[in-house]
Amino acid sequence: xxxVMQIPQYQHVQEGEDFTTYCNSSTTLSNIQWYKQRPxxxxxxxxxxxxxxxxxxxxxxxxxxxxxxxxxxxxxTATQTTDVGTYFCARDNAGKSTFGDGTTLTVKP
Amino acid sequence: DGGITQxxxxxxxxxxxxxxxxxxxxxxxxxxxxxxxxxxxxxRLIYYSQIVNDFQKGDIAEGYSVSREKKExxxxxxxxxxxxxxxxYLCASSISSQPQHFGDGTRLSIL
Numbered sequence: 001x002x003x004v005m006q007i008p009q010y011q012h013v014q015e016g017e018d019f020t021t022y023c024n025s026s027t028t029l030s031n032i033q034w035y036k037q038r039p040x041x042x043x044x045x046x047x048x049x050x051x052x053x054x055x056x057x058x059x060x061x062x063x064x065x066x067x068x069x070x071x072x073x074x075x076x077t078a079t080q081t082t083d084v085g086t087y088f089c090a091r092d093n094a095g096k097s098t099f100g101d102g103t104t105l106t107v108k109p
Numbered sequence: 110d111g112g113i114t115q116x117x118x119x120x121x122x123x124x125x126x127x128x129x130x131x132x133x134x135x136x137x138x139x140x141x142x143x144x145x146x147x148x149x150x151x152x153r154l155i156y157y158s159q160i161v162n163d164f165q166k167g168d169i170a171e172g173y174s175v176s177r178e179k180k181e182x183x184x185x186x187x188x189x190x191x192x193x194x195x196x197x198y199l200c201a202s203s204i205s206s207q208p209q210h211f212g213d214g215t216r217l218s219i220l
Contacts, residue, residue: 006151033208042199042211043152088151092206095140095159096167101151 004032004091006100014108019076021103023089031092032065032072037102038085046074046087081107112136115200115212121220122187122194130185130215132200140205141183145169146197146214155198158183159205187217195219 005024013019023032031050035043047056049065049072056063062075076083086102113134122128134141140159144152154167158177172191177183183202187194195218201209 031206042214043201043209045208045210048208090209095206096157096165097142097154097209098168099144099152099154104149 004029004089004098004100006089006103008103009101010104010106012106012108013079015081016078019079019083019105021074021087021089021105023072023074023100025070025091028069029065029072029091030069033090033092034063034072034074035088035090035099036085037088041085043088076105079105079107081109083107113200113202113210113212115198115215117215118213120215120217122217123220125189127186127188128217130187130198130200130217132183132185132212133181134183134202134210134212135181136202136210137180138202138204138210139180140203141177142201142203142209143167143173143175143183143185144199144201146199148197152199155185 007022033048034046037043047063052069053067054065060077064073084107086104088099088102090099116131142157143155146152153169155173156175158164161180164175164177174186198215200212203209
């Protein structure tokens with residue numbers, strides 16, 4: 001199937017350290033979306049990347065879309081306790097969405 | 110405020126029963142989705158609908174049914190054929206293939 005693979009599954013960091021999660025596909029993606037789900041909550045949309053090589057920033061978060069449009073990454077600089085949660089990437093294929101299994105981030109104060 | 114409303118928040122089902130989860134949106138979105146999330150796992154697509162009176166199976170449709178008679182509503186029925194229904198169910202909506210807005214979810218448990 002047209003899956004997206006996310007690594008790592010879990011990441012535990014000390015507050016202030018950086019964090020990166022990666023999303024990979026075996027097929028070319030038309031776009032990639034990133035979501036954050038806080039513990040006990042629902043996924044909230046963060047950003048969508050469409051163009052090859054695209055880089056977008058939201059404060060301490062940097063999102064990249066690979067040149068071949070087969071991979072993407074989310075990097076958080078200087079993590080804070082408010083960053084805890086699970087980060088998902090998702091692809092859309094003609095209306096059918098496929099989510100990665102997510103990377104769960106925990107931050108030690 | 111515009112948004113997606115899922116009800117109930119918690120639901121308990123006896124074995125052999127069908128239960129229906131409600132999902133209503135007032136965002137005027139054409140597309141709606143149902144996902145299942147098991148503890149510590151990602152979202153798996155059950156059904157999705159891109160337009161009223163039409164819907165498609167997702168990756169794990171067996172044991173579930175949906176209807177899309179109104180643009181605003183996309184109820185999900187968990188039938189007795191679903192042998193392991195305990196999970197967190199999330200409904201979402203979007204404009205076509207654009208980013209999805211999620212409801213707060215329904216937690217279903219078996220008594």
